[in-house]
Amino acid sequence: MARASSGRTSEGDERSDLKRAAPRGDRSVPERMLALQRTAGNRAVGSLERARSPLRALQRDPLIQNWDSADTREEYVQRDTGEWFKQRVPWFPRTIDAANLNFFQLEEWLERAQSHTVDKALIKEVSDLRDAKAPAHDPRIAIKAFEDSNDQLAFDVDRRDVARHLRTVLTHPERISQGQYGICGPDAFLRAIVIRHPEAYANYVIDLVRTGDGQIGNMNVHASKDVRRKHIQSGGKRHGIEAADWAAIASLRVAKNKNYKAIGNMKRSMPFGVFSWIHHGIASGTDPDELAAWAAQVGLPPGKIEMRLKKGALVTNVFAERAGNFGNNWNRIQTLRSQGWDVMLAIHQKVIGNTGELPRVVVGGHFVLLCSDIAAETKHGHGGSGFDAMTWGGIKHGWFRDTDAGIALIGYVALDLTGPLGPAVATGPKQDIELSSAEIKATLRQSSGSHQDEKGKGPIELIERDGFEREETRGEGRTSLIVSDDSEGSGSN
Numbered sequence: 304m305a306r307a308s309s310g311r312t313s314e315g316d317e318r319s320d321l322k323r324a325a326p327r328g329d330r331s332v333p334e335r336m337l338a339l340q341r342t343a344g345n346r347a348v349g350s351l352e353r354a355r356s357p358l359r360a361l362q363r364d365p366l367i368q369n370w371d372s373a374d375t376r377e378e379y380v381q382r383d384t385g386e387w388f389k390q391r392v393p394w395f396p397r398t399i400d401a402a403n404l405n406f407f408q409l410e411e412w413l414e415r416a417q418s419h420t421v422d423k424a425l426i427k428e429v430s431d432l433r434d435a436k437a438p439a440h441d442p443r444i445a446i447k448a449f450e451d452s453n454d455q456l457a458f459d460v461d462r463r464d465v466a467r468h469l470r471t472v473l474t475h476p477e478r479i480s481q482g483q484y485g486i487c488g489p490d491a492f493l494r495a496i497v498i499r500h501p502e503a504y505a506n507y508v509i510d511l512v513r514t515g516d517g518q519i520g521n522m523n524v525h526a527s528k529d530v531r532r533k534h535i536q537s538g539g540k541r542h543g544i545e546a547a548d549w550a551a552i553a554s555l556r557v558a559k560n561k562n563y564k565a566i567g568n569m570k571r572s573m574p575f576g577v578f579s580w581i582h583h584g585i586a587s588g589t590d591p592d593e594l595a596a597w598a599a600q601v602g603l604p605p606g607k608i609e610m611r612l613k614k615g616a617l618v619t620n621v622f623a624e625r626a627g628n629f630g631n632n633w634n635r636i637q638t639l640r641s642q643g644w645d646v647m648l649a650i651h652q653k654v655i656g657n658t659g660e661l662p663r664v665v666v667g668g669h670f671v672l673l674c675s676d677i678a679a680e681t682k683h684g685h686g687g688s689g690f691d692a693m694t695w696g697g698i699k700h701g702w703f704r705d706t707d708a709g710i711a712l713i714g715y716v717a718l719d720l721t722g723p724l725g726p727a728v729a730t731g732p733k734q735d736i737e738l739s740s741a742e743i744k745a746t747l748r749q750s751s752g753s754h755q756d757e758k759g760k761g762p763i764e765l766i767e768r769d770g771f772e773r774e775e776t777r778g779e780g781r782t783s784l785i786v787s788d789d790s791e792g793s794g795s796n
Contacts, residue, residue: 482544488589612714630708
């Protein structure tokens with residue numbers, strides 16, 4: 304039998320078929336998504352100068368089917384007798400930019416592709432891309448060795464449970480979760496690491512659980528006593544966090560700011576436990592400049608780190624313009640993503656799952672890892688922008704009205720993680736390349752001062768967090784009161 308049309312036979316056919324429009328208010332509309340996807344060809348992976356990638360497989364970024372977006376549609380199918388009839392066939396309306404997947408994600412995609420009809424040329428292209436991203440040492444071997452060993456652990460966890468979750472996040476980095484703890488900053492940072500450098504991430508977690516010390520690039524992390532001794536139940540049953548995630552995220556958060564060391568003592572027992580939970584949840588918050596400092600400690604040079612943030616305080620956007628100048632950074636974020644950078648967004652905590660106008664008064668913000676383009680999207684008759692992001696153990700959708708662009712964004716940290724994680728130098732335990740916050744800000748200000756905003760109004764100033772001070776930006780005074788991370792009350796879905 305022959306089909307009159309098929310969205311599964313080749314990438315080119317899929318692109319053509321998917322252009323059949325659905326209502327524009329639907330964020331899954333293929334026509335709109337494909338129009339906003341980055342074009343294939345000479346796009347640079349992780350280069351502001353858009354230089355051609357040294358890997359031929361990375362010179363073109365194929366759009367591949369998202370197997371999790373399975374749907375059906377009617378097509379005319381021709382029988383051997385020549386008769387045509389209608390038949391419902393599976394199709395995949397959403398696509399993925401293959402360049403944003405790591406070796407293990409591409410390997411899983413190829414395995415699932417065997418159950419579908421996919422053009423051989425696309426299979427070959429994805430296979431080449433997978434091979435180009437193969438780690439020097441398969442982290443699954445280290446995970447298996449850790450699982451089978453019987454040495455004493457520094458953490459109060461089950462080693463088999465840690466190994467299980469590590470295998471999961473190699474292929475599904477969205478499964479990393481902060482649970483009910485206010486540690487979304489290191490959560491977003493480590494997601495980017497596991498996507499770009501899965502081997503480094505697996506070794507970091509294994510070493511932490513075994514010895515209490517782990518390393519990512521040139522950054523060493525020592526897990527505090529409170530973090531190590533906290534018992535985490537298997538399967539993430541206690542406060543929604545997996546043992547492997549607790550070791551990785553909480554250790555990083557505490558190691559880089561000693562004021563947060565009591566996070567391991569957070570309890571919700573009444574009556575005083577709730578106050579402790581709230582207090583330590585707020586204390587464990589993260590600022591964008593801290594993520595930039597971690598990136599520098601890992602070994603990224605200033606040219607591979609870009610940061611923007613508003614002034615910080617405890618309440619966001621009380622006096623800020625809803626569609627103010629800071630909202631222009633959304634265009635810059637999309638540009639960085641199109642050039643292969645990983646972008647961690649510090650956003651108004653109500654953006655995820657939002658369907659209406661954002662409230663002005665809200666305590667705290669939330670870090671997420673952007674995993675899609677920022678696309679025009681209409682909800683309930685209001686124009687706006689939508690995007691997908693990794694957070695809270697999955698991929699969530701965020702949306703804000705165009706009129707809320709200025710308050711939806713608190714800041715961002717963009718990293719070019721496509722290269723090695725630092726110079727190949729020997730660093731012993733606890734020999735971090737320690738850089739002060741002032742040094743990070745000064746360096747980033749120099750490296751990012753030449754970037755112009757999308758409306759040509761001059762460079763966007765790097766504004767330091769300094770209490771409830773007035774923000775003067777491009778000659779237009781306005782006050783923005785924000786905090787750069789979430790506390791315990793920021794939500795869990």
